[in-house]
Amino acid sequence: VYILAIESSCDETAAAVVKNGREVLSNVISSQIALHTLYGGVVPEIASRKHIEKVNQVVQAALDEAHMTLDEITAIAVTYGPGLVGALLVGVAAAKAIAYAAKKPLVPVHHIEGHVSANFIEHPDLEPPFVCEIVSGGHTHLVIVKDYGEFEIIGRTMDDAAGEAFDKVARAVGLGYPGGPKVDKAAKEGNPHAMEFPRAKVGGSQYDFSFSGMKSAVLNYINQAEMKGETICVPDLCASFQNAVVDVLVSRAVAATKEFGYKKLAIAGGVASNSALRAGMKAACEKAGIEFYYPSPIFCTDNAAMIGAAGYYEYINGVRAGWDLNAVPNLKLGER
Ligand code: ATP
Ligand code: MG
Numbered sequence: 001v002y003i004l005a006i007e008s009s010c011d012e013t014a015a016a017v018v019k020n021g022r023e024v025l026s027n028v029i030s031s032q033i034a035l036h037t038l039y040g041g042v043v044p045e046i047a048s049r050k051h052i053e054k055v056n057q058v059v060q061a062a063l064d065e066a067h068m069t070l071d072e073i074t075a076i077a078v079t080y081g082p083g084l085v086g087a088l089l090v091g092v093a094a095a096k097a098i099a100y101a102a103k104k105p106l107v108p109v110h111h112i113e114g115h116v117s118a119n120f121i122e123h124p125d126l127e128p129p130f131v132c133e134i135v136s137g138g139h140t141h142l143v144i145v146k147d148y149g150e151f152e153i154i155g156r157t158m159d160d161a162a163g164e165a166f167d168k169v170a171r172a173v174g175l176g177y178p179g180g181p182k183v184d185k186a187a188k189e190g191n192p193h194a195m196e197f198p199r200a201k202v203g204g205s206q207y208d209f210s211f212s213g214m215k216s217a218v219l220n221y222i223n224q225a226e227m228k229g230e231t232i233c234v235p236d237l238c239a240s241f242q243n244a245v246v247d248v249l250v251s252r253a254v255a256a257t258k259e260f261g262y263k264k265l266a267i268a269g270g271v272a273s274n275s276a277l278r279a280g281m282k283a284a285c286e287k288a289g290i291e292f293y294y295p296s297p298i299f300c301t302d303n304a305a306m307i308g309a310a311g312y313y314e315y316i317n318g319v320r321a322g323w324d325l326n327a328v329p330n331l332k333l334g335e336r
């Protein structure tokens with residue numbers, strides 16, 4: 001089964017060809033980061049326009065790189081939510097047009113299921129059930145992947161997503177957008193114990209998260225230093241903030257995996273490429289006798305290969321979209 005996948009939910013126009021859900025034959029990503037950096041974040045209208053310019057080229061490049069023609073493709077998979085509505089619509093419209101013209105089935109894919117499925121690409125042995133911690137720009141979820149495409153949410157953020165907190169802290173210290181990779185890099189030169197930021201506890205479930213308190217503590221620290229005319233050591237601040245985030249992400253995920261009796265833990269989403277999170281999770285899982293899975297950085301942030309992986313399992317489960325498929329900007333995980 002060869003899936004041609006299209007992803008355009010945010011600021012990456014991406015297309016990929018994936019064989020049997022696990023083998024990536026091509027993975028083309030046209031990033032708009034440079035364009036949005038000017039504004040300190042993604043501007044939805046600009047994102048949509050750029051997707052329109054790029055989508056056909058990116059799809060053709062994905063086919064070329066895979067040395068395949070549209071005839072040889074089994075089905076077209078596309079992200080239909082969650083994300084920016086105008087951005088999603090470009091991918092959805094392109095996928096519909098291609099599927100209709102080439103007489104191929106159209107498979108709707110949930111963006112977050114895509115992030116989780118990035119783990120299938122490089123781990124041929126990984127099969128559900130397992131626990132997955134999804135840490136992206138807009139989501140922070142702890143889920144049990146019961147089966148392909150079947151999720152039970154056991155924890156979620158009550159406020160900011162992990163990636164959002166990274167982006168806001170980066171902006172506050174002038175590192176620019178997107179902040180995650182820049183904080184990660186600066187933290188390598190800093191002392192993670194230089195400052196103590198609160199590890200927020202929240203009401204709900206013991207597996208819920210809260211990052212806005214941590215972010216506010218960092219912003220307060222910056223404001224106070226400025227008022228006193230002190231200079232901030234940016235690497236120390238980044239390392240200390242990152243340490244607080246990683247602490248919470250690692251301890252909750254490992255505790256949940258043990259509590260629910262699973263032996264496998266995966267991470268997914270842009271923040272899963274964070275070097276401290278990967279190292280911290282690896283050490284904690286080794287200690288707890290849990291098998292730890294994580295995708296290569298290129299499959300952590302938005303890409304279409306992960307949509308091809310998720311799309312394959314949706315395809316073999318018989319999931320199909322009609323020509324009336326629409327973008328669903330606030331699509332929830334586990335919903336169709
Ligand atoms: P969502 O998937 O929730 O809709 P998104 O698609 O915008 O949101 P992703 O592409 O999964 O999010 O990830 C982008 C986020 O990951 C950004 O917030 C970015 O700062 C963060 N990120 C990327 N690399 C790193 C890193 N090395 N360390 C920490 N955060 C990172
Ligand atoms: Mg992005």
Ligand code: FE
Nearest residue numbers: 136137301302
């Ligand atoms: Fe994403």
